[in-house]
Amino acid sequence: MSRWAPVPAPDLADGLILFDGVCVFCSRWVRFVIARDPEARFRFLPIQSAQGRALAVRLGVNPDAPETNVAIMDGRALMKSDAALSVLGMLKGVRWLGTLRHVPRWMRDPLYDLIARNRYAIFRRTEACMVPGPDERARFL
Template structure:
């Protein structure tokens, strides 16, 4: 499957994501930090807008491959908001704009992306060593399970 990005532009800049479910977050389902991040979002997402898909699922692998993310060694998460896919620190900051109690973080977008992403990359490279890794995707809580995309919800998406 050919990635949506052009090799001529930087790889992890926001890009169009037409046809994909809006308010969708692709996350590493075996990463303890990443699953904690999804629970953090759920607790603060008063409108219940965000949905999640694990990169280890068939739908998650497909989405990752479309955006050039290695599903076996993900370098970034992704968040699709208003038809645009965001990656690395942009993804986290764009999601937080919609969450109760952390909207103030939008000021962090004033920090150049290159600096923000260096910190993101440091954490991403060490996430399993620092926070842990599960051998399989964690069993979701009922609240998380209700917001995970299943095969029927993803049918028809590119």
């Protein structure tokens, strides 16, 4: 079994996305999801928060050097491309991208890993987590 295979998370709310809050790319991902999720199905938790760190450790993600975002879907914690594609599959206008989950993980995750490894160099990093606007604040834990 892969270290990044889905793991049971029945006690966590579906639609929770754990993300790297100081990563500019990851913060843009969160804003992308918010813009295409008018039903507000997704909630967000930065890994740099106390609750985010604890959840990361529980799920096997290093909170000091996260290699993946996490999405809780159907009582399971999804990692890497599984997480991203599952979320995309539920978003208005890009739902079709969710069909890429049919491509085997061993083919998808290397691209995810390449982006994840280089995200700070390509997209930069901030000193503090993103600050949601007043309309978005309720969607963040």
